[in-house]
Each structure stands twice: as structure tokens, then as C-alpha cells.
Amino acid sequence: xxxxxxxxxxxxxxxxxxxxxxxxxxxxxxxxxxxxxxxxxxxxxxxxxxxxxxxxxxxxxxxxxxxxxxxxxxxxxxxxxxxxxxxxxxxxxxxxxxxxxxxxxxxxxxxxxxxxxxxxxxxxxxxxxxxxxxxxxxxxxxxxxxxxxxxxxxxxxxxxxxxxxxxxxxxxxxxxxxxxxxxxxxxxxxxxxxxxxxxxxxxxxxxxxxxxxxxxxxxxxxxxxxxxxxxxxxxxxxxxxxxxxxxxxxxxxxxxxxxxxxxxxxxxxxxxxxxxxxxxxxxxxxxxxxxxxxxxxxxxxxxxxxxxxxxxxxxxxxxxxxxxxxxxxxxxxxxxxxxxxxxxxxxxxxxxxxxxxxxxxxxxxxxxxx
Amino acid sequence: xxxxxxxxxxxxxxxxxxxxxxxxxxxxxxxxxxxxxxxxxxxxxxxxxxxxxxxxxxxxxxxxxxxxxxxxxxxxxxxxxxxxxxxxxxxxxxxxxxxxxxxxxxxxxxxxxxxxxxxxxxxxxxxxxxxxxxxxxxxxxxxxxxxxxxxxxxxxxxxxxxxxxxxxxxxxxxxxxxxxxxxxxxxxxxxxxxxxxxxxxxxxxxxxxxxxxxxxxxxxxxxxxxxxxxxxxxxxxxxxxxxxxxxxxxxxxxxxxxxxxxxxxxxxxxxxxxxxxxxxxxxxxxxxxxxxxxxxxxxxxxxxxxxxxxxxxxxxxxxxxxxxxxxxxxxxxxxxxxxxxxxxxxxxxxxxxxxxxxxxxxxxxxxxxxxxxxxxxxxxxxxxxxxxxxx
Numbered sequence: 001x002x003x004x005x006x007x008x009x010x011x012x013x014x015x016x017x018x019x020x021x022x023x024x025x026x027x028x029x030x031x032x033x034x035x036x037x038x039x040x041x042x043x044x045x046x047x048x049x050x051x052x053x054x055x056x057x058x059x060x061x062x063x064x065x066x067x068x069x070x071x072x073x074x075x076x077x078x079x080x081x082x083x084x085x086x087x088x089x090x091x092x093x094x095x096x097x098x099x100x101x102x103x104x105x106x107x108x109x110x111x112x113x114x115x116x117x118x119x120x121x122x123x124x125x126x127x128x129x130x131x132x133x134x135x136x137x138x139x140x141x142x143x144x145x146x147x148x149x150x151x152x153x154x155x156x157x158x159x160x161x162x163x164x165x166x167x168x169x170x171x172x173x174x175x176x177x178x179x180x181x182x183x184x185x186x187x188x189x190x191x192x193x194x195x196x197x198x199x200x201x202x203x204x205x206x207x208x209x210x211x212x213x214x215x216x217x218x219x220x221x222x223x224x225x226x227x228x229x230x231x232x233x234x235x236x237x238x239x240x241x242x243x244x245x246x247x248x249x250x251x252x253x254x255x256x257x258x259x260x261x262x263x264x265x266x267x268x269x270x271x272x273x274x275x276x277x278x279x280x281x282x283x284x285x286x287x288x289x290x291x292x293x294x295x296x297x298x299x300x301x302x303x304x305x306x307x308x309x310x311x312x313x314x315x316x317x318x319x320x321x322x323x324x325x326x327x328x329x330x331x332x333x334x335x336x337x338x339x340x341x342x343x344x345x346x347x348x349x350x351x352x353x354x355x356x357x358x359x360x361x362x363x364x365x366x367x368x369x370x
Numbered sequence: 371x372x373x374x375x376x377x378x379x380x381x382x383x384x385x386x387x388x389x390x391x392x393x394x395x396x397x398x399x400x401x402x403x404x405x406x407x408x409x410x411x412x413x414x415x416x417x418x419x420x421x422x423x424x425x426x427x428x429x430x431x432x433x434x435x436x437x438x439x440x441x442x443x444x445x446x447x448x449x450x451x452x453x454x455x456x457x458x459x460x461x462x463x464x465x466x467x468x469x470x471x472x473x474x475x476x477x478x479x480x481x482x483x484x485x486x487x488x489x490x491x492x493x494x495x496x497x498x499x500x501x502x503x504x505x506x507x508x509x510x511x512x513x514x515x516x517x518x519x520x521x522x523x524x525x526x527x528x529x530x531x532x533x534x535x536x537x538x539x540x541x542x543x544x545x546x547x548x549x550x551x552x553x554x555x556x557x558x559x560x561x562x563x564x565x566x567x568x569x570x571x572x573x574x575x576x577x578x579x580x581x582x583x584x585x586x587x588x589x590x591x592x593x594x595x596x597x598x599x600x601x602x603x604x605x606x607x608x609x610x611x612x613x614x615x616x617x618x619x620x621x622x623x624x625x626x627x628x629x630x631x632x633x634x635x636x637x638x639x640x641x642x643x644x645x646x647x648x649x650x651x652x653x654x655x656x657x658x659x660x661x662x663x664x665x666x667x668x669x670x671x672x673x674x675x676x677x678x679x680x681x682x683x684x685x686x687x688x689x690x691x692x693x694x695x696x697x698x699x700x701x702x703x704x705x706x707x708x709x710x711x712x713x714x715x716x717x718x719x720x721x722x723x724x725x726x727x728x729x730x731x732x733x734x735x736x737x738x739x740x741x742x743x744x745x746x747x748x749x750x751x752x753x754x755x756x757x758x759x760x761x
Contacts, residue, residue, distance in 0.1 A: 002675055003433075004676050007371050010372070136649035136651070138652075181647055238647055281760075284746070284760055285746075287749055288745040291689070291748055291752050292693050296697060297669075299675075300669055300672060306373055310375060312375075317668075319646035319665075320661065320664055323664075324669050327662070
């Protein structure tokens, strides 16, 4: 039955995260962007909120909440309303945890999920993007060759979240024997694996600067069969990718809403020719369009997330949400900046940062993974 | 719980609607080209077609009914804008009667098709500028109506009309009231049937009222006092539009979906495949465009369902109804435009229905408030501005 109503639990989480975003994120957002770093203290605060490990089962000392991609989308929208880069940094471990919940064997869950049930922030993340411009999930250049009972991984991964501190990576690779999406596998690789080199210097990017991103080189990294996510069954790469992409779209949604909700009061306060610019139809209609698109994007993202939640094939609704959001997020950021005029261009306001972040998140959605 | 799946029962209802819609399509071209004829109330196929009952559509009581109402509207228009297997009785005036009529009035005109006459040669959405007048003749307890109305949907076929007129031009919106005038009332004449770009099988009438006398209790809602602070009868019209604006979006989106499906099927025959997982550099430009159109349609569908869902939950949906209308109308227009572009010169052939859908869908971004009027409403809502502050 079609419903747009979040559960009581989701409403409660939304409210909590929304307050957190207002109180703990906006204020430090600019400084984190300027310094290109995420404060440890901030990560610990999000950890205390329990957002990262909330969906780990109770028997493994997690939050015991149902694994819900819709809830994840709600949380990410609210966090990104505060700050998109800090939202990504704080929740990057879920790019490791959620695939484990979705596809991991019992042994894998028991072995790796307890890493995230301690009292302080623990970093791990997925490594998906590669070192060439024509990224294609169905034709990854990172390859897993069988060797004995295990595999040998070779390739280059780029834009890996929290690469500077992650204890484990989920390396997405193509199996040597199987072409296309069906041949995509995920491997749990510890940071100190032999043959894994993490670039000393982080990736420098247009936006989301507070999010640490790293380049990883895998040179014949040997992994045991037990490190292949899902064991013999492997993973459903289309669903894994859809979940990751849907989550990153939710970040873009929160960012877009921030742009809208900040543009509204500015347009009412800023006078030109004797009246607030919000009273001019050009500006008023842009704001109306921003509202229309924020709504539209949210429903498309929720729909894709809901497909994942029901275990229905999500590639199509995800692709539609993505196609739509990639166009609209940029337009919202663009028009938002234009509403602020020169003030949108200077770094005293968050607007120019959001403009950069919007351009960033709309492509990180195909390469990195949240 | 947030959910976008339908129950098996609702799926079956929509499938039944789809089958009906495809039957109706057979008549679409004929009545488009014979606009002087009225399509029959009941098509020959109706006898052998077993309709599944639609869910309760009283949106104030049944959320799923409100949502399904939009989905069935989309599906009916997926078949054809005008042609129905069995034409239901009801026009926009019936919605006004349901929203604003007294219980006695609702009972009295039950089963009659009522059109709605607001627009005049000199005003459309700016209905406070209405020039038609109503004057009370205390001696006879009658209203005397004078004025001219245009763009009255189903004005020719309807049994009567809900007509908007002012009791006091100085009072602006507060002076506007609506009156029920039945066909055959002396002084009320339908003067003209419009010839249009699309929706040609739908009748659109012009009418005049010359010293047209109607009983005093034909004033919809029965409130005769004129409010100086605005509102009054005007609130009634807005309330009506909160129910009908998303439905207009649904009409447009049904047509857009028909255009997209036709375009996809024809292109698939020519080997154009859509792979939703394909990398950008592996997707053809035409596949990319088809995905964009599909995404636009899905966005509009969800905006429309959201608005209907809110009204079903008895939550305010003024902004969302306008979003549904604005998005639905815009996507209907642009999707059909783009589909013709994707099919090239055969896309304009009247051998197919695509060119008709291009024409039919265009109205949905115009009537019941253009996309710009909807944006004005949305902007006022989010900015907290009155109509005077943002016009």
C-alpha cells in the first residue's frame, strides 16, 4: 500500500539527527572545508548517536534496528542538511557495514561487525571508484584471480572514503572468469594486507573536502576464500550498487534542501529597487522550483530505497532517481547561488561550498560509495 | 511505513483499467477527427467488459482510495483523454458541489453533470477580477445573473453549471459566490463550442447569462453575506482545486506515459535497448533521453500520489497539490514533445496517436491554473507571502 508516512521510529531518528545537524554540524562545516579535515571529536559525537552501528543486530551488540535503506536515506538527508562532507565522513563506515549486513555470511558478520560496536569511532569503507574516466561497474579493472583456495587482487582504487584511517576495506573487483555485473565481487581486505599500498597524500577534490579520500593500490594482494563477501554465494552487485548510490543521492537531497531553506530567508531580507528580491517573480519561481524538485527527488530516492527494503530489484528505480537528481541537484545549487548573487560567491557564506559539494556528490554517486 | 508497492487487489484493478483504456484507444482517433460529434456515453465494448469496482474514492475517508483515484485517472488517460468505456456523470461543478454545497444541495443535484464556469473573456486564474454579476431580487427571492463565461469544460453536455459571479465588485474575492444554473433556465445560453489544439473530443463551451433568474437557494453553500476580508466563496473554489489540481497532473502523466511506452516499443523494435545499469559511456544518447523522460514521469507520479495521499490523510496539501499540478503539467508537455523528437518524422504521422498525445497533453499545463500560477501558489506558501505581497 502506497504510503509517504515514516514510521514512529523513523520520525524519532529524523528529529534527533535534524537537531544534531543544526547544533553540531553547520557551525564547524566551513572550517572543516577550509582545512580539509574532519575533527575526531565530531566523529565521536556521531558515534555516540549510534547512527553507524544502529542496524547491526543486537546479538552482536549493535543497535538492533531493522536494516532499512529508507531509514538510511532519512538519516543522510538530515545529516547532509547540516553538512554534506561531514555526513559522508561520519557514515562512511556504513559503506562497509551495510553490504556485510546484506550479503555477509554469518561467520563474516560475527568476525567483522563487532569492530563497530565499541565506544569509539571505527573506520572502514568500500573501495569502488577506479583510476580511469570511464568507470563501469560491469567492466571493473580491479581483478580477482583465483589462487588455490583464495584470490589475488590487483588494481587501483580511487576516492576511497576514510582511506587514511580505515582498518578494513571492502574492495569491489571483477572476477577473472565472469563478465558483466554478474562477475562483480567484494572482498574484505585489512589495511595491513601485503601488497596494499595507501597513498600518503589524500585525494584533493572540488568539494566534500572534509571527507578524507584516498588512493589505494593493490598489487597481488592475496585474500582467503573466507574474505570473499557472501562466501560461495557472493553478492548481488546490482543491489549493492543501488543501495550505495541511493544513499549518496540522499546526501545530495539534504544538501539541496539546505540550499533551498537558506535561500528563502535571504531572498526575503535582500532588497533591490525597494522590495525584497523574493517578491520578484523570477526569484520566487526559482524558489518554487527548488521546492518542487526537493520533493520530487525525495520521493524518487525513497522509492528506490523502498525497493531495496522489499528485496525488489532496485537498479531501475535507482537509475531513475539518479538521472533525475543529477540534473536537479545541480540546478538547485546553481539557482541558490544565483539568489545570493555576489554573496553566493564569497566564502563568508556556505553557498559556494554547497555549490561545489553539489557538483561533487552528483559524481561521487557513481564512483565512491555511501 | 514508507512504501511504494500496491496490493494484489489494487494491481488487479489497475490492470483491469488498463484493458479498458486500450479499448478506448480504438476510438481516440475517430473522435479527434470528428469533433462535431459527441463520443457515446457507453462504448459497444462495454457490454462484454467486466469492470472491477474501483476503490472508495472519498478522499476524506480513505487514503488508499485517494491514491488509487490518481492511479486510475492516469490509467484512463493512458487510453484516451476523453473516451471512456462508460462515461461517468460528473464535471468540475460536481466537485465544487461536493466540497461547498449544503447537504440539501448535494442531495438535490445528485446524479446531474455539472460543469464549472469561472473563466471570462477578460480573466482566468485571477478570479477576483470576475465581471459576471449576481443581484438579489428580494421581491421574488431570485438571483439575477448577467455575464459571459468561456472555457467551460463539458459545458455543452452538462445538465447544469456552477457559475461564479460577484455580488459586489468592490469586495474583490469576498464578493464572489457560486450559483447552480440548470440548462433550460431562461436567459442562460450556450453560445459556442471551442475548436482546440487537442482534447478535441472534449466539449469546451462559451456561455452567456442575460438577466437569468434562478431561485435564491441556488447559491452554493447558502452563505449570502459578503466578506470584506477576502475568502468567502473564493475559499470554496480553492478547496475544490486542492482536490482537482493533482488530478489534472494525473491526466497529463497518463498521456505522457502512453507517449513514452509507444516510443520505447517502437525504438526497441529498431534495436534501441535500455540498460539501467550501463555506464554513461556505454549508453546511447537515445537511451539516456528515454531514461530521463521516464525519471521525469516517475517524479511527477510520486508528487501526484503524495498530494493525494496527504488529502487522504486529511492533512493540508495546498502546496503539494500545486506541486503535483506544476510537475505533472510540465512533464506531460515536455515528455510528449521529446518523444516526437526521438521518433523523427514518423513521430508526427496521424497514423499513430503520438501527435495527438502531444496536442492533448498540452492543456494540462494550462487549465486549472497554469504552471506559472501553481508556482505563484507554491512560492507564496514557502515564503509566507500573501497574494498582495507576491503577485
